[in-house]
Amino acid sequence: MKTRLLCLAAALAVSAAAHAEDPRFEDYPAKVHTGAKAALKLNKETRQFRTRFRELAKQPANFAGHYGLGFAGCGTGCVFGMVYNLKTGRSGFLPEGTITGCYLDDGYLDPIIDYRPNSRLLVLGLDTEKQGCQMRFYVEDKGRFRLIHKRPYTQADAQP
Numbered sequence: 001m002k003t004r005l006l007c008l009a010a011a012l013a014v015s016a017a018a019h020a021e022d023p024r025f026e027d028y029p030a031k032v033h034t035g036a037k038a039a040l041k042l043n044k045e046t047r048q049f050r051t052r053f054r055e056l057a058k059q060p061a062n063f064a065g066h067y068g069l070g071f072a073g074c075g076t077g078c079v080f081g082m083v084y085n086l087k088t089g090r091s092g093f094l095p096e097g098t099i100t101g102c103y104l105d106d107g108y109l110d111p112i113i114d115y116r117p118n119s120r121l122l123v124l125g126l127d128t129e130k131q132g133c134q135m136r137f138y139v140e141d142k143g144r145f146r147l148i149h150k151r152p153y154t155q156a157d158a159q160p
Helices: 002-020 047-057
Strands: 067-075 078-085 091-100 102-104 107-109 112-114 121-128 132-141 144-152
Touching: 047 067, 047 078, 067 091, 091 121, 091 144, 102 121, 102 132
Parallel strands: none
Antiparallel strands: 067 078, 078 091, 102 107, 112 121, 121 132, 132 144
């Protein structure tokens, strides 16, 4: 029993140390846009989702100060992310394409999607096809999403 408790304590300490290195929302501030919105501009890829993008364009900025992020289901446990730039009107998709949960030894983990209106940081916990379950941290940088940190997605991440 003592050995199990020591192993659990060690695992929690390692997990906490790994999470301490994670980027934080406050490290990537963004000023929230309150001005007029640009007209929605659909492109070849986004045109087929025009109804969802039009609804998204009606919403206030919810990411990085001047973006609207929205999500739509693409099957059981699967979503894809849509992006609308309130300043330019440009539309697009999140860098990961589809976002799905993960299967680990401990069971299924729901996908994590976390972001703030006043931060340029986007956090995704998902199953990557080639690298397994990962937490990925992106920063919006001049209209692009730049991967700045990644690590394994664990059961501890799924806990509220």
